Amino acid sequence: xxxxxxxxxxxxxxYQPALAAKQPDLEKAITLARMTLDTYLADYPSxxxxxxxxxxxxxxxxxxxxxxxxxxxxxxxSYSGWEGFVLVVSGGKGRLYLAGRDALLVDTLCNxxxxxxxxxxxxxxxxx
Numbered sequence: 001x002x003x004x005x006x007x008x009x010x011x012x013x014x015y016q017p018a019l020a021a022k023q024p025d026l027e028k029a030i031t032l033a034r035m036t037l038d039t040y041l042a043d044y045p046s047x048x049x050x051x052x053x054x055x056x057x058x059x060x061x062x063x064x065x066x067x068x069x070x071x072x073x074x075x076x077x078s079y080s081g082w083e084g085f086v087l088v089v090s091g092g093k094g095r096l097y098l099a100g101r102d103a104l105l106v107d108t109l110c111n112x113x114x115x116x117x118x119x120x121x122x123x124x125x126x127x128x
Contacts, residue, residue: 023056024117026117030124032094033124036095037127045127047070047071047072047125050069051069052125053068054067063090066085066125069084070084070098084106084110086106
C-alpha cells in the first residue's frame with residue numbers, strides 16, 4: 001500500500017506540468033495590445049481606461065483578452081464617453097472591439113470563463 005502511494009505521488013509530480021495551464025507572455029501581450037490601440041484609436045495617447053481585467057482560456061495561453069471600459073477622443077477631438085471594450089491578442093496580432101459597434105461580441109467575450117491574470121491592466125494599457 002505504501003508503494004502505491006509513492007507511485008501516485010511520483011506520477012502526479014511528473015505529470016503535473018503537463019496538466020498545468022499554459023501561461024501567456026503578458027509583456028508581449030501588453031506590447032501587442034498597445035500597438036493595436038495605436039492602430040484602432042484616433043488619439044491613443046488621450047485614451048483613459050478603467051476596470052480593465054485580463055485573462056486567458058483555461059489550458060490555453062495562446063491568447064490574452066483584456067476587458068474593461070475606455071474613454072478616448074474621437075476624430076473630432078472630443079471624448080466619446082465611457083464604453084465597454086474587449087481587446088484580444090493572439091498570434092502576434094490584436095483586435096479591438098467596442099461596445100458601441102460590437103456590443104454582443106464584447107459582452108460574450110468579457111463574460112467567458114477565463115483564467116484571471118492579476119495586475120493593474122488599466123495602467124498597463126495606457127499610452128507609455
